[in-house]
Amino acid sequence: MDALTLLLTRHSQPRLTLPAPAGAVLENIKQAALRAPDHAGLKPWEFIVATGAGLTRLGKILEHSAKANNKEQTSIDRALQLPHRAPMVIIAINKYVEHDKVPKEEQIAATACAVQAMQMAALVQGFAGIWRTGSYAQCPHVKQALGMSADDELVGFLYLGSTSMKALAKPAVDSEAYFTAWD
């Protein structure tokens, strides 16, 4: 798939099964993240690649968060299972770096670009994925369990895996609704 086709047809896929990206394919995904635009080259990110027992480890963190936030038992049970919706979850964390020219917003933008780049690198290599957040991404208990400081942000859980499902056709969007020309 050429780059323009990827950009014009990209899509997410919530139903993901084994296999997960591995070996050279996974390394390409990592390298795509590390090529994200990054003001001052701060590399303000950390990525945790969870598979197998790592998904259960993440699920236990979410379960603890659900309990600590007094959620209903059904939500607590579900929390443990959430990461198992894919064979791989990459947790993308923005590790804030104090810098006089690069505010936190720009650093989060860089980490977000890295997430998008990883999803696209997975897609173009025959895998699929979806970027998720939800309330757990904001939860102080989750942040603490992931070793994050108060200034760090959980930018996304990138679920990756395989799918046999075709992407749903999306309606075309009129660019004029969102773009203004200053000629």
Ligand SMILES: Cc1cc2nc3c(=O)[nH]c(=O)nc-3n(C[C@H](O)[C@H](O)[C@H](O)COP(=O)(O)O)c2cc1C
């Ligand atoms: C920062 C961010 C957080 C997101 N969080 C969720 C989420 O928690 N759950 C979800 O279903 N989609 C979430 N999405 C949206 C999906 O990743 C996806 O873009 C959306 O389902 C539209 O599908 P498409 O990517 O095929 O256009 C999030 C997207 C972004 C950029």
